Amino acid sequence: MTAQTITLREYQKFTNTTAVYPDAGKNNIPALMYAGLGLASEAGECANYIKKVYRDGDTPELRQKIADELGDILYYASHTAEILGLDIQELLEKNQKKLLSRKERGVLKGSGDNR
Numbered sequence: 001m002t003a004q005t006i007t008l009r010e011y012q013k014f015t016n017t018t019a020v021y022p023d024a025g026k027n028n029i030p031a032l033m034y035a036g037l038g039l040a041s042e043a044g045e046c047a048n049y050i051k052k053v054y055r056d057g058d059t060p061e062l063r064q065k066i067a068d069e070l071g072d073i074l075y076y077a078s079h080t081a082e083i084l085g086l087d088i089q090e091l092l093e094k095n096q097k098k099l100l101s102r103k104e105r106g107v108l109k110g111s112g113d114n115r
Contacts, residue, residue: 008078012088015079027083035083039076045069 006014016025023030046069053062081088102108107115 008089008092009087011074012078012082015075015082018075019079027085032080032083035076035080039073039080042069042072042076046073 019025019035021031021034023034025031046066049062049065049069053059053066056062078088081091099108102115105115
């Protein structure tokens with residue numbers, strides 16, 4: 001099977017075909033825990049490579065490692081959404097609306113969810 005251009009929704013469904021862990025496909029709490037921990041660990045790996053760029057300097061190799069980890073982050077984010085019965089496309093659209101609203105209101109900076 002070769003990679004092809006797919007939509008976000010298709011990719012989200014695709015994650016079910018490569019999920020190999022206890023409770024895969026059950027969309028229960030253990031599956032959610034696995035996906036959530038996978039997401040956190042991949043984000044940590046990405047952060048580690050970014051740290052190395054800061055410490056050691058920017059290289060094409062480090063950028064590629066960051067890109068690879070970003071792909072893994074997208075996988076686990078998509079699979080987590082799938083487990084929760086959420087639509088990844090709708091999540092992105094909702095997040096875009098939120099950010100555009102914050103931009104229009106001049107509250108992109110700052111902290112807190114209710115800006």
